[in-house]
Amino acid sequence: MQTQQLEKMLAHHLAGNLPHHAIKDVYEYAVLPGGKLFRPHLVWSVFSDLNPEAFLASKENLNSNHAKLSSGVEFHHTYTLLHDDLPAMDNDLTRRGKPCTHIAYGEWQALLAGDGLLNISYQLLSKINHPRSQDLFRFFSWALGPKGLIHGQVLDLSHEMTKSFANTLRTHELKTARLIQVAILGSALISLLKKDAKKEKALWRYSRLLGVNFQLIDDLSELAESELSQHELDVNPWLRFGEDCLLETSRGLSEFARLSGELKLNNTDKIVADYYAKMLSIIEPNLKTINGHLKGRLDLAPVILMMKTFGNV
Amino acid sequence: MQTQQLEKMLAHHLAGNLPHHAIKDVYEYAVLPGGKLFRPHLVWSVFSDLNPEAFLASKENLNSNHAKLSSGVEFHHTYTLLHDDLPAMDNDLTRRGKPCTHIAYGEWQALLAGDGLLNISYQLLSKINHPRSQDLFRFFSWALGPKGLIHGQVLDLSHEMTKSFANTLRTHELKTARLIQVAILGSALISLLKKDAKKEKALWRYSRLLGVNFQLIDDLSELAESELSQHELDVNPWLRFGEDCLLETSRGLSEFARLSGELKLNNTDKIVADYYAKMLSIIEPNLKTINGHLKGRLDLAPVILMMKTFGNV
CATH class of the missing domain: 1.10.600.10 (Farnesyl Diphosphate Synthase)
Structure with a gap:
């Protein structure tokens, strides 16, 4: 559409x-x-x-x-x-x-x-x-x-x-x-x-994972700015719970990819891929800035690779 | 209930x-x-x-x-x-x-x-x-x-x-x-x-009249206070369009009474009567104050009589 x-x-x-x-x-x-x-x-x-x-x-x-x-x-x-x-x-x-x-x-x-x-x-x-x-x-x-x-x-x-x-x-x-x-x-x-209770249940999980990942990756992309607002410093979960965010994002992305394969939602996957591609275009060129905010404590490479794979970038 | x-x-x-x-x-x-x-x-x-x-x-x-x-x-x-x-x-x-x-x-x-x-x-x-x-x-x-x-x-x-x-x-x-x-x-x-299109249409008019009367009489009851707030002075329609309010209220009450007789909503009429009785208990003892705000220009007696008749007071 x-x-x-x-x-x-x-x-x-x-x-x-x-x-x-x-x-x-x-x-x-x-x-x-x-x-x-x-x-x-x-x-x-x-x-x-x-x-x-x-x-x-x-x-x-x-x-x-x-x-x-x-x-x-x-x-x-x-x-x-x-x-x-x-x-x-x-x-x-x-x-x-x-x-x-x-x-x-x-x-x-x-x-x-x-x-x-x-x-x-x-x-x-x-x-x-x-x-x-x-x-x-x-x-x-x-x-x-x-x-x-x-x-x-x-x-x-x-x-x-x-x-x-x-x-x-x-x-x-x-x-x-x-x-x-x-x-x-x-x-x-x-x-x-x-009515298809099994498929609806799988769609419930697929959409839940997508929603949470969407927000976590959006949070990560906010760190691409060199100067963070006080609000961002106060609420961005990557600054506070970096390890957990990393773990949840990679776990979420892989579980999402698995469900996506099972459900065969090809057109929907394309919408999601566009989103990841857009997020990567903000995150990748600014990795140095992001790592600076995170004090270099997190290895973002695996998550970026997963986003690339999913986003066909 | x-x-x-x-x-x-x-x-x-x-x-x-x-x-x-x-x-x-x-x-x-x-x-x-x-x-x-x-x-x-x-x-x-x-x-x-x-x-x-x-x-x-x-x-x-x-x-x-x-x-x-x-x-x-x-x-x-x-x-x-x-x-x-x-x-x-x-x-x-x-x-x-x-x-x-x-x-x-x-x-x-x-x-x-x-x-x-x-x-x-x-x-x-x-x-x-x-x-x-x-x-x-x-x-x-x-x-x-x-x-x-x-x-x-x-x-x-x-x-x-x-x-x-x-x-x-x-x-x-x-x-x-x-x-x-x-x-x-x-x-x-x-x-x-x-489904009863005729009755539903009559109920539409009945409820519309009730709603408008409810608000006009509520507006009138606000004038029972001897000191009116600036907001009340600014918005109360009885102060600004007194004649129209009086005409609409008496017209509305009589049309409502007619529809009410036609629809035979006895229990609903009782709820409405209780409301009118309550409004009368605010308006009647303070008629002098209300007339003062209205500069004595309106004859409220017919409307009060109609409310009394309807409210069984």
Whole structure:
């Protein structure tokens, strides 16, 4: 699926669910242009892997079930960013190379647009017609609720995340992996021709591993900057639990490669490979800087080799 | 239905959807003890009016469809209060006679607990088993989304609400009536034995009128204080559009009484009568103060008589 087509879906479903009012600009500013659209890409790649015929028949349809899910997942992701960036939370000023929504439009506008995007994600879900739409609805609302994604935000903001490596992993699992799991396993629920408990369980683990690895490697790439912000010094797990991060990343990557071979999700593997290639392009040229921050205590070579292998670089 | 039983349902569904973590206290502080629980009461009264046998069979069951809906509606209401009270929005300090959640626990805690309660409302909805659960899900997410309740908040915070009486009515319809409509019409969808487009349309109008009247009479009761806050002076529609408020309230009350007679919602009428009786107990003893704020320009007697008739006072 082309990123451009995913953006077209986002614009379509945003326009259809907003009032004719200046507040539209706030929502659109927050959502468009999209970022990498990693999660919507995963929704469609899983669909194309699990049910290629249905995929081909519906990929042009802006109102297909998967267009609703992929847009809903991205709107949900955007709401978390809007709220995370607020002064009461991370107090960030820029996002995706432009001023944060609350900087550009004001705090109540960003807060309400966040609430609105959260609601739109459920509005789209309510319009999915599929025998398993209620299973999807249950999984979605559980994974992203107070025991899921939101609890990851709580562990982060309460600084419990940095107190132990176990807490770091738990936070990554909830705050990052859950939404990736909703994209992958959620898509599978409405892609598979029939219920397949074994495959769904394997997809649960595959998506969980991907989500945690995604975040750990993202954390590592943050160390490519020569000057780290105080926030990065305070929270980056590689600075605090370097050995554990290294072990978990290599263990995670190899287990992920094994599951990936078993599940034969070729298109999804390509999305993941693109991500690793992009991360390598940040990490590899800056290995010296990264090793400097880590005081040269970790041997990153094996992890980089695994990322290269997986990323076909 | 006893208010105590409704609180038991809230506590049950809150406990079941929160992590074992100190953040629980924040959610519980925000929700319990409940206020008047007007909306959960409406969910159950509509059920008892439309399907008394099923009502009797399930009223003790904490996990019944209606227990999920009535709790979900209240959690959704509480999330809007948590976010409305934040410094970025109304910047309130107290709510229901105690410090606001963000005062008692902090801003990010209140913001995330709001997001969490919003999600829990959908989690509960996802567990309703009924042939019309998807209709309910669609109505709920539309009515409370960016074209619904959230747009009412936008009109309020952007000060557009106070620019014309039409804007005031639109704001009351979206910000107040939509959630009351979800309680009443949402309950009807899972209470009626079969689809009944005519009755559902009448319930839509009944609940819309109730919601708008509820808010206008609440606005009037705010004028019972001898000293009005600057905020009240700025936004109270009776001070600005007194004639229109009076006309709309009497028109609304009489149309509501007519629909109420047609629909024969006896138990629901009792909930509404209790509300009017309570409002009268604030308004009547303070008529002199209220008339003072209104510079004696309005004759409130007919509206008070209608409220008395309806409220059986």
